[in-house]
Amino acid sequence: MKNPENKPENNEGFVRASDLELGYRSGTETQRVASGVSFSLFRKELTCLMGPNGVGKSTLLKAIMHQHPPLKGEVWLGNAPASHLSEKERAKRVAVVLTEKIPTGLLTVRDLVALGRIPHTGWWGQLSPVDQAKINEVMALTSISHLAHKTVSALSDGQRQTALIARALAQDSPIMVLDEPTAHLDLSNRFEIMYLLRDLARKASKAILVVTHDLEVALETADKLWLMDARQPLLTGSPEDLMISGGIQRLVPGQKWRVDAASGKIIRNTTPLPCQIEGPELLVGWLKNALRKNPELSLPDAIYLTENPFAIRATFSQNHRHFNSISEMIGYLQNQLKTGKFFLK
Amino acid sequence: MIFTIFKSWMNKFQTQRLVIVLLLCGILWLVNLSLGSVHIPLKSLLGRIVGNSFPHSSWEIIWMEYRLPKSLTVLLAGIGLSLSGLQMQTFFRNPLAGPYVLGISSGAGLGVALLTMAGTAFGWQILDNPGNSWSLVAGASAGAMGVLVLMGLAAWKVKDSMTLLIVGLMFGSATSSVITLLAYFSAAEELKLFTIWSMGNLGNTGWNDLGYLAGAVVLGLIPALVAIKSYNAMLLGETYAVSMGINFQKLRWTMILSTGILTGSITAFCGPIAFIGIAVPHLARLLFRTQSHSVLFPATAGVGVLILLACDTISQLPGMATSLPINAVTTAFGAPLIIWMIMKRSFSEEF
Numbered sequence: 001m002k003n004p005e006n007k008p009e010n011n012e013g014f015v016r017a018s019d020l021e022l023g024y025r026s027g028t029e030t031q032r033v034a035s036g037v038s039f040s041l042f043r044k045e046l047t048c049l050m051g052p053n054g055v056g057k058s059t060l061l062k063a064i065m066h067q068h069p070p071l072k073g074e075v076w077l078g079n080a081p082a083s084h085l086s087e088k089e090r091a092k093r094v095a096v097v098l099t100e101k102i103p104t105g106l107l108t109v110r111d112l113v114a115l116g117r118i119p120h121t122g123w124w125g126q127l128s129p130v131d132q133a134k135i136n137e138v139m140a141l142t143s144i145s146h147l148a149h150k151t152v153s154a155l156s157d158g159q160r161q162t163a164l165i166a167r168a169l170a171q172d173s174p175i176m177v178l179d180e181p182t183a184h185l186d187l188s189n190r191f192e193i194m195y196l197l198r199d200l201a202r203k204a205s206k207a208i209l210v211v212t213h214d215l216e217v218a219l220e221t222a223d224k225l226w227l228m229d230a231r232q233p234l235l236t237g238s239p240e241d242l243m244i245s246g247g248i249q250r251l252v253p254g255q256k257w258r259v260d261a262a263s264g265k266i267i268r269n270t271t272p273l274p275c276q277i278e279g280p281e282l283l284v285g286w287l288k289n290a291l292r293k294n295p296e297l298s299l300p301d302a303i304y305l306t307e308n309p310f311a312i313r314a315t316f317s318q319n320h321r322h323f324n325s326i327s328e329m330i331g332y333l334q335n336q337l338k339t340g341k342f343f344l345k
Numbered sequence: 346m347i348f349t350i351f352k353s354w355m356n357k358f359q360t361q362r363l364v365i366v367l368l369l370c371g372i373l374w375l376v377n378l379s380l381g382s383v384h385i386p387l388k389s390l391l392g393r394i395v396g397n398s399f400p401h402s403s404w405e406i407i408w409m410e411y412r413l414p415k416s417l418t419v420l421l422a423g424i425g426l427s428l429s430g431l432q433m434q435t436f437f438r439n440p441l442a443g444p445y446v447l448g449i450s451s452g453a454g455l456g457v458a459l460l461t462m463a464g465t466a467f468g469w470q471i472l473d474n475p476g477n478s479w480s481l482v483a484g485a486s487a488g489a490m491g492v493l494v495l496m497g498l499a500a501w502k503v504k505d506s507m508t509l510l511i512v513g514l515m516f517g518s519a520t521s522s523v524i525t526l527l528a529y530f531s532a533a534e535e536l537k538l539f540t541i542w543s544m545g546n547l548g549n550t551g552w553n554d555l556g557y558l559a560g561a562v563v564l565g566l567i568p569a570l571v572a573i574k575s576y577n578a579m580l581l582g583e584t585y586a587v588s589m590g591i592n593f594q595k596l597r598w599t600m601i602l603s604t605g606i607l608t609g610s611i612t613a614f615c616g617p618i619a620f621i622g623i624a625v626p627h628l629a630r631l632l633f634r635t636q637s638h639s640v641l642f643p644a645t646a647g648v649g650v651l652i653l654l655a656c657d658t659i660s661q662l663p664g665m666a667t668s669l670p671i672n673a674v675t676t677a678f679g680a681p682l683i684i685w686m687i688m689k690r691s692f693s694e695e696f
Binding site for chain 2: 090091094096098105111112116118121123124126171
């Protein structure tokens with residue numbers, strides 16, 4: 001950071017583009033997916049690219065990987081535009097982890113990681129001691145050294161994803177691009193992988209771009225968010241700022257859903273519950289959660305919650321009732337609804 | 346000696362296996378030279394290799410004019426076909442791909458069919474003597490090259506490898522239908538000539554032919570060897586390979602050229618040899634327990650030679666005057682072997 005030579009790079013971003021037009025060209029037809037896309041991706045930062053399906057996130061990734069060059073504009077990778085680099089030079093700058101299932105087979109984890117050295121080896125693919133050391137280093141960094149001789153088909157989903165990240169690391173590129181690395185992973189592995197990436201960005205000074213739909217994990221781990229939606233070009237900023245400014249609402253187009261600024265969760269837009277609820281904040285929150293899921297219920301006039309032991313007292317117009325759990329109350333209210341309907345008939 | 350050379354890119358287990366395969370190749374080569382309608386004892390054979398002469402002059406003719414060139418043809422065909430198959434399987438990421446999926450054998454077949462059968466079918470007389478082995482080679486080469494050029498044009502037009510595979514299969518079907526038509530209208534004798542060609546024959550290559558075949562096989566192997574690293578990258582699929590700096594279009598042309606030259610030349614001289622190209626790469630993967638092409642290339646070549654030598658030895662029918670068509674043997678003995686190996690291990694998982 002103190003090195004003045006690093007300064008302009010840090011201000012500009014290692015990967016940058018302005019006013020890109022993204023899309024596909026097939027024959028004479030061009031299909032534009034997004035336009036006016038500008039961004040800067042910085043080293044030592046974990047950036048999450050988010051947005052609804054079909055807005056061109058993958059197209060943006062492919063533009064950075066130069067597999068589908070932008071229709072207009074240039075993506076700069078460090079000091080050179082992507083289109084000016086040879087395949088090999090590009091491979092030394094950008095490593096990827098894709099969503100596509102890799103054909104597994106007899107490949108051992110170490111073999112898989114070693115494939116990442118391909119841009120650095122000679123025509124025969126012979127691994128030099130430097131390559132071997134790099135492979136050992138990235139396997140230690142991602143804590144998969146003990147899996148080295150296991151075949152890829154014997155790994156769990158989380159381990160396989162980590163091994164693929166290690167392969168990308170072995171490519172020794174300043175930029176890493178990952179397409180939904182946490183899909184199919186269990187709850188704790190989602191966090192493990194993203195914290196690993198965050199760690200790698202810091203330790204190995206990488207610019208990491210992750211496409212994810214996982215808002216919870218992104219808010220927790222990302223340094224920057226890039227939000228993409230169908231109408232406007234990319235909106236970038238720190239997750240916290242976007243949350244406060246309301247920019248995050250672009251993730252959920254339409255009126256039906258919104259991102260709840262208090263919890264960082266996506267919730268359904270509902271009118272306030274026509275019912276007075278009192279009690280400890282935590283309990284009230286979860287009760288509201290249950291009631292929002294069942295908007296058809298006719299609610300009591302007031303509900304009082306107490307903890308230790310947990311109890312619910314619901315006041316109806318004529319009487320009041322006690323419940324020991326939320327599901328008990330919901331069950332009672334649903335029953336009321338049924339009998340009510342019965343009477344209406 | 347071999348161990349120290351190979352150690353740098355193979356582990357001990359793989360080196361041992363490769364040494365065993367090469368030793369077996371050597372033993373089987375001697376057995377192949379020794380057995381047949383006329384039995385040449387191993388002792389005289391070894392003596393002849395060292396430089397002594399045979400006790401019978403007829404053995405010298407059998408050895409020099411027939412068995413030795415044939416065994417060398419087996420060597421070249423075994424290497425060429427199995428390495429073509431390996432390249433195709435890795436490139437198309439398809440365990441059923443083989444050297445003939447791009448329609449090379451059908452093209453060669455069409456060339457031979459036109460030469461042998463068009464005479465009566467259309468009243469054409471392309472060559473005076475269609476039964477001549479050189480004209481068969483010329484016809485097969487022309488046909489194989491024709492298909493290769495067509496596949497090149499198709500590859501230029503379509504960028505998707507699955508589409509390319511389907512186009513190759515369709516070329517094969519289309520040429521087969523022309524062959525069927527020709528066969529339907531041709532005379533019985535010509536039909537038999539063509540049928541026998543299509544059964545494969547490793548024993549038709551004299552020393553001159555062998556020179557050309559060896560040249561073609563070496564020529565076809567060079568692009569494949571240069572692309573070993575690219576084939577390794579293809580293990581993760583096309584997108585990953587490109588992300589690792591592999592020029593996919595270049596690899597595609599390498600694959601088409603290498604497999605085209607290898608299978609085209611072998612088919613021209615030996616006819617379409619079934620089974621070897623599809624099965625041997627799988628055997629090599631199972632035996633060497635690896636996907637790395639720097640190991641699989643020598644392994645597949647070795648196993649290919651071994652299997653084809655074994656099949657050829659069987660087809661010579663030791664002690665009998667005739668020999669069986671090589672395709673009957675490769676298929677009859679090879680298919681059950683492969684079925685057994687597939688049943689024993691989780692095959693698709695290991696591909």
